[in-house]
Amino acid sequence: GNSVTQMEGPVTLSEEAFLTINCTYTATGYPSLFWYVQYPGEGLQLLLKATKADDKGSNKGFEATYRKETTSFHLEKGSVQVSDSAVYFCALSPRDGANNLFFGTGTRLTVIP
Amino acid sequence: DAGITQSPRHKVTETGTPVTLRCHQTENHRYMYWYRQDPGHGLRLIHYSYGVKDTDKGEVSDGYSVSRSKTEDFLLTLESATSSQTSVYFCAIKEASTGELFFGEGSRLTVL
Numbered sequence: 597g598n599s600v601t602q603m604e605g606p607v608t609l610s611e612e613a614f615l616t617i618n619c620t621y622t623a624t625g626y627p628s629l630f631w632y633v634q635y636p637g638e639g640l641q642l643l644l645k646a647t648k649a650d651d652k653g654s655n656k657g658f659e660a661t662y663r664k665e666t667t668s669f670h671l672e673k674g675s676v677q678v679s680d681s682a683v684y685f686c687a688l689s690p691r692d693g694a695n696n697l698f699f700g701t702g703t704r705l706t707v708i709p
Numbered sequence: 710d711a712g713i714t715q716s717p718r719h720k721v722t723e724t725g726t727p728v729t730l731r732c733h734q735t736e737n738h739r740y741m742y743w744y745r746q747d748p749g750h751g752l753r754l755i756h757y758s759y760g761v762k763d764t765d766k767g768e769v770s771d772g773y774s775v776s777r778s779k780t781e782d783f784l785l786t787l788e789s790a791t792s793s794q795t796s797v798y799f800c801a802i803k804e805a806s807t808g809e810l811f812f813g814e815g816s817r818l819t820v821l
Contacts, residue, residue: 639815
């Protein structure tokens with residue numbers, strides 16, 4: 597089956613610290629992988645994505661590499677800012693048909709000045 | 710902006726009353742979804758639709774029904790609301806070529 601396991605959190609970091617949020621998955625076939633971000637009071641927004649093995653998604657200083665050998669898609673950022681405080685969701689899509697997008701439980705990040 | 714509008718954005722109701730949430734899209738996407746978001750559970754799929762009058766259940770469909778009589782609207786109905794259905798509900802559409810979901814802004818429902 598399809599599932600996503602995500603680092604629980606919450607995570608609290610000082611500004612300019614390095615961020616890693618772990619995400620591993622199980623999937624049938626070759627899914628697309630996503631990181632979504634949810635800022636307070638808002639819906640989810642796509643942060644980055646990767647559609648095949650070894651692809652690196654990047655956006656706003658965040659990066660994640662699709663690792664088929666370790667079934668992982670860890671989110672990283674070299675220097676976080678207060679404005680990065682949000683909840684981050686890892687997700688996978690089997691891509692074909694109307695199949696559900698499978699989400700992790702989310703990781704709340706708080707960045708303190 | 711994928712042109713998704715949810716209504717109402719906030720609703721407070723009493724146990725046992727019916728509630729309908731509406732999701733409207735303007736870009737003719739085939740696939741539409743209703744999720745609920747609860748602390749510790751992330752997002753869980755309630756129902757989805759793959760075309761007009763074509764719907765199917767997700768993992769938490771009990772107590773919910775949906776209808777899609779035209780491409781642009783996907784309705785979620787709670788026939789008799791319960792306190793366990795207090796949640797934030799998100800509608801989403803799927804970009805078929807990439808698998809990416811675009812979300813509405815959410816509808817916060819409180820059942821007293």
